Amino acid sequence: MAYVHDAEKEALHQPHSFWSKYVWSQDHKVIAIQYSLIAIFAGIIALVLSAMMRMQIGFPGSLEFMDANTYYQAMTMHGMIMVIYLLTALFLGGFGNYMIPLMVGARDMVFPFVNMLSVWFYFLSVIILLASFFVPGGPTGAGWTLYPPQAITAGTPGMEWGIILMLVSLLVFIIAATMGGLNYVTTVIQARTYGMTLLRMPLTVWGIFMATILALLAFPALFVSGVMMLLDRTIGTSFFMPEMISMGQQTDYDGGSPILFQHLFWFFGHPEVYIVALPAFGMISDILSVHSRKKVFGYKMMVWAIVAIGVLSFIVWAHHMYVSGMNPYFGFFFATTTLIIAVPTAIKVYNWVLTLWKGDIHMTVPLLFAVAFIFTFLAGGLTGLFLGNVIVDIPLSDTYFVVAHFHMVMGVAPVLVVFGSIYHWFPKITGRMMNDKIGMWHFWITFLGTYAIYFPMHYLGILGMPRRYYDSTAYEFIPQSAHDLNAFITIAALIVGAAQVLFIYNMIHSAFKGKESGPNPWNAASLEWQTPQTPPVHGNWGEKLPVVHRWPYDYSVPGVKEDFVPQNVSEQELEANKVKL
Amino acid sequence: MTAAQLMKTSGFESVGGGANEWQETPEVIALRAKTGLRILMAVITSLFFLFIVSFLIRSQIADWEHLSAPWKPLANPWPLWINTGALVLASIFLQWSRISSRKQEARRTVETLVLAGFFSLVFIGGQLAVWQQLMSLGYFVSTNPANSFFYLLTGLHGLHLAGGLMAWCKTVVKAWRGMPIKQLSSSIELCAMYWHYLLGLWFVLLGLLTSSPETYAALVRLCGL
Amino acid sequence: MALAIILVVLLIGSTIFQFVNPWSATPVASNWGSIDNIIVITSVITGIFFVGITLFVVYALVKFRHRGPSENGQHQASYEPDSKKLEWWLTGITTVGICALLAPGLVVYDDFVHVPEGATEVEVVGKQWMWSFRLPGEDGKLGHAKVKLIGMDNPFGLDPDDPNGQDDLLINTNVLHLPIDKPVKMVLRSLDVLHNFYVPQIRAKMDMVPGQVSYFWFTPTKEGRYEILCAEYCGVAHYNMKGHMIIDSAENYQAWLSEQPTFASSLVSGSDDGGVEQGRQLAESSGCFACHSIDGSKSLGPTWKGLFGKTEVLMDGTTVVADEAYLKESITDPNAKMVKDYAPVMVAYPLSDSQLDALVEYIKSTP
Known part of the structure; x- marks a missing residue:
């Protein structure tokens, strides 16, 4: 409240020293880059963790130190970092911060000081998260969903300190995301320049705007469940903890409801999917339009689809819980709402495709990533129709089908958008072009590699291979060919992972030595290029x-x-x- | 149809935020802060809404021992009503301060502002006293989920008020340093909004914590849980 | 162009893969073959959309690729291709496709949630990291059970005062037998964390949640021995929580059934054999067998077969004789002296002295 006046004073003072310009900066562009660099750093850690996991799955026992504890810890941290600390932070804190003021014609976010606090809280949350690697017992291995009672009882790695740090880190992250979110929403509502009506905003802004609203309303659910679980773990309350034994011994817990946690978690968790997807939807629309020199097909329909998806995302959460033991009659309702949400999503896909139609398509690196996104998202979205339809989910849930589905739809697809967007907006951010040739190599390896990883993985799920297994060689119904396929997937994953070095190199090299781009190398019409x-x-x-x-x-x-x-x-x-x- | 025509038929033609507020005058900045605060209040509403839903669901499990049952400490919740009185007074004084600041009555504005903070502190102190009393009777946080929720909800509400008091402190310091009333008024405006909101929230929580288990059962049925 | 060609190749490759890959579903052994039919319907409908949309992208990429600077000042891209009509058509077609998936799916699901009259109840009890089962006795009713009642001599936590429970059959191993062609209602209970009872050939699965009872039903249709898996992450030995479900003919099933002890008989058993039986029960109720075999097979932890008196090589290369003191230390402080080639996955079990004695007696008794 009072900070408004500080912000006002601050805006008059141009920063001069290194510290005020690059570290304690209140400039949305610097904050965006800080957000992005921290997120990419966290993402690289998560990528390495996934490579370690894949080694164990593809070649069991090949890594000396990879015991079951380590495996589950790597799995948990990989999932949590990728979903929250990489994708959410990068799309909202990174792209949201950079794009919103430039695209709506504002001088900065409306509360620059809060914006700065946001990035530092985010940094703090990452530090707390990484600290859990160094505490006794290591980071939590509860799975990224952190389901109680298992997350905080004996038999799960990291139940000593890891889980506490994880929950605290999440709470800090939520505070950071809320501070950022207040800025993004208020800026879009109140700081648009003259003539910038809501329906003159690029879809990027629409996507980020709606995603931020989802984040603001959905993260409290994670906050609520995090606080209650923290109390269950530290002072022995029984919010989620039922009457149970642990390691053959009776516990003091009584009456808590593990299903309640799952409802809260997915009330956050499903909108979270769209917190990641909606900015990606928006950005890909803009990239397609610029590089095919054509207006976005059905702009208004696209806006309404974003709004509809955002609203519907709050009433589909229990489709993650079809086999959770909740009242089975909920299945009818949630299967129906889930498949309804497929309609606006399908409209978006059609409109992307129709944006290419009758265009003047320039095969630039951003466009390649955009088309790859459509293809990957299509594949991942269609497999979502299997899992959303409650009866089909029953055999497939908790198998590799689910792993393949969500990696395609909210792992690979958004990451392809991240890459495409970085290639697209890099010239605006640095004034230099990224190297095209390296970009092409990076594109082909990433696109084909990820498809080779996740497309065949669906079939392991249909076979019935369960996820979250440290070792599945002891099961007779899984044929040797499935293990061979896992080895193949691991090799593909390692190649894709290693290829990201190309991207990192390209970014760093181009930032300093890249070809000068001029103000508007793609001849784009939207405001940020002007x-x-x-x-x-x-x-x-x-x-x-x-x-x-x-x-x-x-x-x-x-x-x-x-x-x-x-x-x-x-x-x-x-x-x-x-x-x- | 050209793009311009398309925009005209779009229904979003009113330039809204864009037209009037693109110059950063103090009025514009005050309006933005108000919008930010409204959004923050929506987030806090979401937070407490989810806590209340969890409360209701958890209250339906057999081990729940409600604190307002006849033999329990909250059967006669007069200490909570005293605290409520303090919070109401805080809200009234802030409103008074808000009106005075609009009328440019500097002295009255600051006096009532300080009183509002004082009564807020009384409220927080009173809440802590209730905690103390419960604990002395053996009702600890983890003894029963009903207790856990009582401490959790009152504690979080108190923390939100404490956050508001930090903004209040800043405003008082500014007043102390002699900031002109015109500039002060936007901060007071925000404080008043936030305090009224927290008062409303407190009434909801108070109603929830002192209702009978039958009410919960009815509410849960109503929500179809 | 390259992208268009690659997309076509991916499309053809994926389609071929769909039909000739070696990783199809396990042969179904229950009435839930109907689920497989819905999967086929879903595959066909989504497949049509997948192929159709991708081919359109390929067409657009080829037909409308950039062809160099315009000569006559005309832009290559059209300015006016918005079409409300097209959008409504596409929305309509999508809606029809979605309904075609959802409607038959919900019909089968309706079947899934309605347990048929006369289905036998079978209770599955899960705990870290083993399965056990309980069948209703002659009265056809399962007795009341509660976690707080679980103890050394009552691993299921049955209420001794409930007459319905007295004749319940307790199957304290990982192997369950079921008769063929008889619908069963699986009543699922967990004693500690979440588990999920999953037999791939049955298709159906459901979480087991501590503090509540969940269920699903099926009718076994094919005799055989099937693996039971845990499909909800339940801690470090989740992947090793293995059991077997054997579908028997009616006669074989009756033969097996008659060998199972009732709850009442388990209460009076208690023979005096120096604690070996107590140790065995303790090992069972504490879930030791999830990681320690008694037949010499390799598992997460060292086997107990012939363990007592054996010389073990530790992680630091030193050796230790597995005597009483070492075994007791390894139970109460497992990471103190770790045997080589095993991971430090065991948690400390704070057992009482008499329990420790009994358990060591039992380990001694496994030659």
């Missing part, structure tokens, strides 16, 4: 804020010489620039 300086400086717009005259998708307008019209070009200016036909 800043007076590239990269944009503190305050973004120089003396005067831009005035917006049109939507962000005026590509290939007939009778105009250039095949794009920037958002801040007025009809008069356009008139003067027209060529006779």
Whole structure:
């Protein structure tokens, strides 16, 4: 509240020293880069953890130190880091921070000080999370869903300190995400520049805006369950802990409801899927439009689809719990709502595809990633129809089918968007192009490699191979060929993982040595490409804020010489620039 | 149809936030802070809503021993009513301060602002006294889920009020340093909004914590859980 | 162009893979073959969408690829391809497709949630990391059970005062027998954490939740021996929580059934054999067999067969004789002296002295 005045003062003072410019910065662009770098750092750790897991699955016993404890710890940390600390942080804290003010024509986020606090709280949450690797007992191995009672009882690795640090870290992360989220939503509602109506906002902003609203309303559910589990673990309350024995001994717990935790967790967990997916949807729409020189097909339908998906995502959560032992009659309701949500999602896919149709498609690296996203998301989305349909989920749940499905739909697909977006917006952020050739190599290995990993994995699930198994060689119904397939998947995964070095190298190298890009290398129409300086400086717009005259998708307008019209070009200016036909 | 026409028929043509607020005048900044606070209150509502739903579901399990049962300490919750009185007074004084600041009555504004903070502290102190009393009677946090929820809900509500008091402190310091009333008023405005909200939230919690188990059962049925 | 070609290759490859891969579902052994039919319907419908949309992308990529700068000032991309009509058509087709998946799915699900009249109740009890089972006796009713009643001589926590429970048959091993062609209602109970009773050939599965009872039903249709898996992560030996379900003919089933002890008989048994039987029960109720075999087979922990008196090589290369003191230490402080090639996955069991004695006696008795 009172910080408003500080923010006001702060805006007048341009930062000068290194510390105030790059570390304690209140500039949304610096904060976005801080967010992204921390997230990518956490993501690399999670990637290494997944490689370790895959070694165990593909070649059991090949890693000396990989016992069952370590395996489950790696599995848990991989999942949690990827979902929360990488994807959520990168899409909202990274892209959200960078894009929103530039795309709606604001000078900065409306509460820059809170924005700075947000990134530092996020940093703190990552530190707490990583600290759990160094405490007695190691990080928690409870699975990323942290289901009680198992998460906090003997027999699960990290039940001593790891789980406590995990929960504390999540609570801190939620505070960080809330502080960031207040900024993003308020900025979109109140800080749009003159002429920037809601339906002149790029879909990127719409996606991030809706995802932030979901985050603000859904993260409290994780907060609630985290607080109650923390109390169960530390002072022995029985919110979730039922009457039970542990290691043959009676416990003091009584009456708690493990299912209640699952409801709370998935009330957060399902919107979380869309917190990651909606920004990806928006960004991919913009990339497709720019690189096929054509307006987004059915823009308004796209906006409504984003809103509809956001709203519906709050009433489908129990489709993660079809076999959880909840009242089985819930299955009818949640199967229906789940399949209804497929309709707006399908509309988005059609509209992406139809954006390419009759376009002028430039095969740039961002476009390749965008098309790869459509293909991967399509595959992952369609397998979602298996799992959403309650009866089909019963044999498939907790098998590798689920693992393959969610990795495709909310692992690989959003990550392809992250890559595409970085290739796309890198010139605006640094003023330099990323290397195309390395980009192509990176694209082909990543796209084909991930498909080779996850497409055949579905069949292991149909076979009935259960997930979260440290070793499944002892089971007779699993044929040797399935283990061979696992070995193949591991090799593909290692190659894909190693190929990310190309990307990291490309980013670092291009940031310093890349070809100068100029302000608008893709000839894009949306506002972020029209800043007076590239990269944009503190305050973004120089003396005067831009005035917006049109939507962000005026590509290939007939009778105009250039095949794009920037958002801040007025009809008069356009008139003067027209060529006779 | 051109893009411009498309936009005209879109129903979103009103430029809303965009038209009037693109210059960062103090009014605009105050409006933004208000919007931010409203969103924050929506988040807090979501948080407490989920706690209350958990409370209701958990209350239906057999081991629940409700604190307002006739032989339990909250059967006669007069200490809670005293605290409620303090919080109501805090809200009233803040409202008074808000009105005074609009009328540019500097002295009255600051006096009532300080009183509002004082009564908020009384509320928090009173809540801690209730905790003390419960513990002295042997009702600890982990003794029964009903107790756990009592401490959890009152504690979280208290923490939110404490967060508000930090903003209040800043405002008082600013007043102390002689910030003109005009600039002060937007902070007071925000404090008043937040305090009224927390008062409303407290009434909901108080109602919940002092109702009978039959009410919970009815509520749970109503929600179809 | 390259992308278009690769997409076609992926499409053809995936389609071929769908039909000729060696990893199809296990042969179904219950009435839930109907679920397999829904999977086939779903595969066909989603497959059509997958192929159709991808082919359209390929078409667009080839037909509308960038062809160099425009010559006559005309842009290559069209400006006006929005089509409300097309959008509504696509929405309609999608909705029809979705309904075609959902409707038959819900019909089968309706079947799944309604247990048929006359299904036999079979209780499955899960705990870290083993299975046990309970069958109703002649009265056809399972007695009341409660975790708080679990003790040395009552591993199921049955209420001794409940007359319904007296004739319940207790099967304290990982092997369950069921008669063929008789519908069974699996009543699922967990004593500690979440588990999930899963037999791939049966198709159905359900979580077991401590503090409540869940259920599902099926009718076995094929004799044979099937593996029981735990499908809900339940701690470090989750992957090793293995059991067997044997579908018998009616005669064989009766023969097996008649050998099972009732609850009442288990209460009076208690022979005096120096604690060996007490030790065995303790090992069973504490779940030791999840990681320690008694037949010499390799598992998570060292086998107990012939363990007593054996010389073991420890992690640091030193050796130790597995005497009484060492065994007791390894139970109460498992990580103190770790045997080589085993992972430190065991938690400390704070047993009483008499319990320790009994358990060591039992370990001694496994030659």
